[in-house]
Amino acid sequence: MLHDNGSVFNVAGPPQLSVLQTSLGLDTYGAGAAQSSGFTVADDFVLTAASDIGHFEFYTYQTGATAVTINGVYLRIYNGSPASGGTIVWGDLTTNRLSSATLTGGYRVLDTNLGDTTRQLQLVKANTPGLNLAAGTYWVEVQFAGTLASGPWAPPITITGQTTTGNALQFDPTTSTFNPLLDATFAQGLPFRVYGPLNACAGMPNGGTAVVTPLQGMPGSSYTVSATGYSENPGLSYQWQSNTNNAGWVNVGSATSTYASYNATAPANMGDTVQWRLQITCTATSDVAYSTVANFTVALVYCTPTATTNDATGLTNVTFNTINNTTSSTAAYSNYSTMTTVVNAGSTYNLSVLVNTAGNFTVNTKAWIDWNGNDPTFTNATAYNLGTITNSANGAPSLSPVAITVPAGQAPGSYRMRIRAVFGSSTVPVPCGNQNWSEAEDYTIVVGGMAVNDSQTQTVQIYPNPTSDVLNVKGFDLKNVQVFDLSGKKIDVKIDGNVINTSKLQTGGYVIQMTDANGNVVSRRFSKK
CATH class of the missing domain: 2.60.40.10 (Immunoglobulins)
Structure with a gap:
């Protein structure tokens, strides 16, 4: 990597979040940078030595996208600020430089609605063949194309507690001028990275991070498996692998010499789980690396209401x-x-x-x-x-x-x-x-079920909460236990007297319903670390 201009994410997750901090007076999800509108965004980067440039990475989104929708990225490189006389030294806004676009599994959200999944960020890689730059300060101008009506939009660098994050510009086609990229009155930066050319692999590659989008779906629904942060050197082989209900890892599709995301179909039964990973092999050395594992669960997923036009109603x-x-x-x-x-x-x-x-x-x-x-x-x-x-x-x-x-x-x-x-x-x-x-x-x-009286309810305790491996119940004689996750799916657990084995539960929140021999029921919420 030759230059990193800043991060779009300020919450590590999962999922990663780019939080629009309205509490600080910010109010803009992203800047217009759609080829269809004529708007572009631009920001500067510094090279400390003469460099061959292999590719750029940018972030963008289209509201409502649940799969990759970006199909174009266009670049121009300037030898100075385009707002102050800088001239174009490479590129144009007509040649599509798209190498790949992948879902990040992260979202642009309001600080008042962290669970919003309508603006998933896509990582866009743009190849720059033949681009060699001397040491110095340059500006990159970028524009995107996508398949949806919304945007594409360019989110800013996001830093928790900070309103000003850079000095990016936006081109306004109605006035043919570059203006400071502002959110309210605060100057914003553009998150992007600059990379040099890639050498052939000669050892252990980087498997990266697997991402499943969405994390849950109905039986037979479609979802996307992708990865970020993986090695892309020549001489690598990419193979997706899945593991359904812990039956064992199997290859999915054929190995390829270039990375590609995978469009998957959910299994038929509620509660089925599918693990995914990307296997990357350096063919010259036979070194094999694996991405992190991402999980998909077949579950009840409710429809998401929308409003094309909205206000404070x-x-x-x-x-x-x-x-x-x-x-x-x-x-x-x-x-x-x-x-x-x-x-x-x-x-x-x-x-x-x-x-x-x-x-x-x-x-x-x-x-x-x-x-x-x-x-x-x-x-x-x-x-x-x-x-x-x-x-x-x-x-x-x-x-x-x-x-x-x-x-x-x-x-x-x-x-x-x-x-x-x-x-x-x-x-x-x-x-x-x-x-x-x-x-x-x-x-x-x-x-x-049948509620016990208030005085008895108050004596029922569960501990430790949050729990790791076991959950103890005090003040209630257990006959039966049911555990539900917050989507309503029943989770099987084992009990031994008044001790519940929670070791196989995934991290998250749960509701436990405890029944005694008389049919009395007490419910409690707990969390698994």
Whole structure:
């Protein structure tokens, strides 16, 4: 590597995140740099010695992309700032320099909505054949093309707690001028890297990091397996390998002399897991390296509501049993499914919401609960009408609160609740699809069984929490245990008396439902390290 201009990610993850820090006054996800619009972005780099340039790496995204969508990258190199008389020494904006584009598995998100997955960053490599530069300061101008309508957009260098991250420029085709790349009033930098030419492999290569996108999917759904940080020298062989339900590693497809991502299909059964890794072999030495392992799980994945046009219209508070969530998100969808509340079959609870109509407008609000636990589009979910409200920044719709009765005999487990507020008195909210000027939020309802009395509940303890290998239960005589992850999937565990073996659980949050000999049920949340 000859130059690293800065990182787009400021949260290591997984997943890696590039967090737009609205708390600091920043408000721009990314800069326009689409070939279709004529906008470009540019930034400077320094070479300490004369160098042959092999390729550049950039980051970009198209909103809503779940697979690689970038199909073009265009470069120009200047001997000085293009805003101050620098001249082009190499390149043009008509020759496609794309070598590869891969999903990073990382996302550009708001600090108020870290779970947003609508802006996945793509790593774009641009070849620069015949480019040799003397020592000095240069500027690279870049422009992208993609298959979606949104963007492509160029995210800035992102540093936690810092507003100014560089001195990049943006070309405005309407005025034919280069201007400082700003977020609000703060100067931004462009994250990119410059590499020299690659030599033939002569030893152990670097396997890099495997990435699966998305991490979960329905049976038969499509997902993408890619890698970052792998060696790309001549003389290497690339082979994808998978391991389904720990049956053993097998080659997938054929080995290739150049890297390529892989489009995979999910197995048929809920709960199936597939591990992926990239095997890289140096053919001259027979040295073999492996990437890190990435996991895909077949699970219930709910639809993601969208809004092509949006403003402050949306929910400002949701209260249901022990959930009390006040928000100010302007996103079309916020996934708060890690917020859970435990309810009992046959009992009734009030759902209350507050809404911002974003002016003298009417907003319609509705909720759905997937009591079947298997309905990703809420087609057969139970709907609850919360009514309308007009001209309020934080008011209750006409039918809020609404009484929700948990069906008698409802099986213990985790169930998804979705609430959506939509502009328009005659616009009926729907749980999936695009509705402009709308916001949807998801939560998780955990159904127990016969509840023990409050005094007994207070004496039940689980420890240690977070846990590593075992979870101990005190104050409750266990007969049966069920463990659910936060997507609602039941996880098998072994119990020995009042000790639960958690060694095989993956890192994350869980709900445990404990039953005694009398049928009493107590639920608790815990985390696995």
